[in-house]
Amino acid sequence: MAPPAVKKQTYDNGPEAAAPVGGVLNDILGYKLRRAQLATFEEFARHFHDLELRPAELALLLLLKRTPEAGQAELTSLLVLKRANFVALVNRLARRELVERSPVDGDRRARKITLTTKGLSLLEEGEKRQRAYEQQLLQILGGNRARADFLTALDRLINLAETRDCSSTPRRDVNQRTSG
Amino acid sequence: MAPPAVKKQTYDNGPEAAAPVGGVLNDILGYKLRRAQLATFEEFARHFHDLELRPAELALLLLLKRTPEAGQAELTSLLVLKRANFVALVNRLARRELVERSPVDGDRRARKITLTTKGLSLLEEGEKRQRAYEQQLLQILGGNRARADFLTALDRLINLAETRDCSSTPRRDVNQRTSG
DNA sequence: TATTGTTATACTCTATAACTATA
DNA sequence: TATAGTTATAGAGTATAACAATA
Incomplete structure (x- = not known):
């Protein structure tokens, strides 16, 4: 039901050679940046897969806790998401009863997104993981x-x-x- | 016919707010890494869109020039791509006559990928752009x-x-x- | 007319499974 | 049986267009 945090690791194609050491591409900044980004997302998945939280999902929960007054427009902006994709993100979390949508006084078009009790308690565990994850990255970076x-x-x-x-x-x- | 280098910029959803300055997410390394990676890819697209080269396409052309003896398995490994996706990558470049597939003596399963003259001349322009792009990033980084x-x-x-x-x-x- | 939330849709990237032809 | 290339397909992320309700 709930989405897998991130994809698995290679099967069919072999171990996929960790790093192209000595290749032409080592000098290309964008290439390394992409690889580093993928590596951190995989690591994120290792930390969070049993909570079934993807990066954008955790980010939204964090925002909802720290900025409970934020409207939907502000949230999509903070998350650098398109409105259309934000809807799907909220749907997934709402289906798991981690967040709720409720009306907003004064503007009957708008809807407020709020953490449920269940969402808050999941988030508390998520915050622990997040701190551990950042700590790990801190050590790796030196x-x-x-x-x-x-x-x-x-x-x-x-x-x-x-x-x-x-x-x-x-x-x-x-x-x-x-x-x- | 040829693939667009990268997607366009936002329309429907407004300017999408450049940076969530002061947000909770500023402390999250993975979040910034993802945003930086997207930013450099967009910048890559600005440099290369008229050549209709995407990052992986340029990377393959570079590899083919510098490592002409590399087999397909080695290339996919250096590019950190799955075999299956490598095929599509080569197909796109082959359709544009930038690369060719040819048989390999001694193993009738294997195929060699080589730059065509057209591919080499496009790559020469690509290398110029690449140097300019790296130079830009160098300045930005300080x-x-x-x-x-x-x-x-x-x-x-x-x-x-x-x-x-x-x-x-x-x-x-x-x-x-x-x-x- | 403009904006909010939404649906539908499409494209890219990445991943897996399974086929073929060789080895 | 294992491997190289290939095909088909699916998921996740991101993009656009268009609609209804409301402003």
Whole structure:
């Protein structure tokens, strides 16, 4: 019934060769970025598969807890999702009774998404896993400073679209040093 | 006929809010990683859409030029693709006459993939774009040192699966300092 | 007319299973 | 029997268009 957190690992095609060490592609930043992203998603799945939570699902639950007043438009914006896809996301969680939709006073078009008790208690376990997962990544990256630098780099890339045309001032970090 | 390099930008749903500044999700590494990866793919598309090359397509052409002796199994492994999906990738490029399949002496099951003249000349333009693209990312990241550190971090995440179970020795970088 | 939530739909990427022809 | 290439198919993510109800 509930969706599998992420796909399994290779079967038919063999172990799929972990890293193309020495290949031409090692110099291509976008290529490594994609591979790293896939690796972290797989790791996410290992941490969360028994809770049957996918990244977007956990993210929505977190947002609902921390920003309970957020409307649907704001939530889709924060999650960087299209409205249409947000509906399906909420449907999945609502079918599991983790969230509810309710009317909004003052605008009969709008609907409010709220955590149920069940959703909140699942989220509490999810938050534990999340902390453990982040802790693991922190160690892999080599400490707070390395993590902060890494997040800074990611922020710069995320803001790439904005820096693109304005040829100067190529920055605008959103990141906060987690320590020093 | 030829595949579009990447999807267009939002229409129906508004500008989709660039960055969830201050949101809960800013602390979640995997979330930022995904967003950064999407941003670089969009930027890739801007550089390559008129060549009608997607990331995997460029990567294969690069590999074919630098590793012309590689068999199909090796290529799929280097690209971290499933055999089944590699076929479709080659089909697209073969339909555009950028690559060719030819028999291999000594194993009548195997087929060799080679660049055509047309493929090579497209690739030469592609390599120019690729250098410009990497240069852009280099500037965004803030120089060679920042880029090298970033690649190191990505390598560590890519090797995450291997470091996972063996609780000590959480490393194994593949990266070479681009400068210093 | 514009906006909110929604449905329907399509395309890309990734994954699995199973076939074929060789080995 | 195992392997190389292939086909078919399915799932997850992301994209667009269009509609009903409401503003």
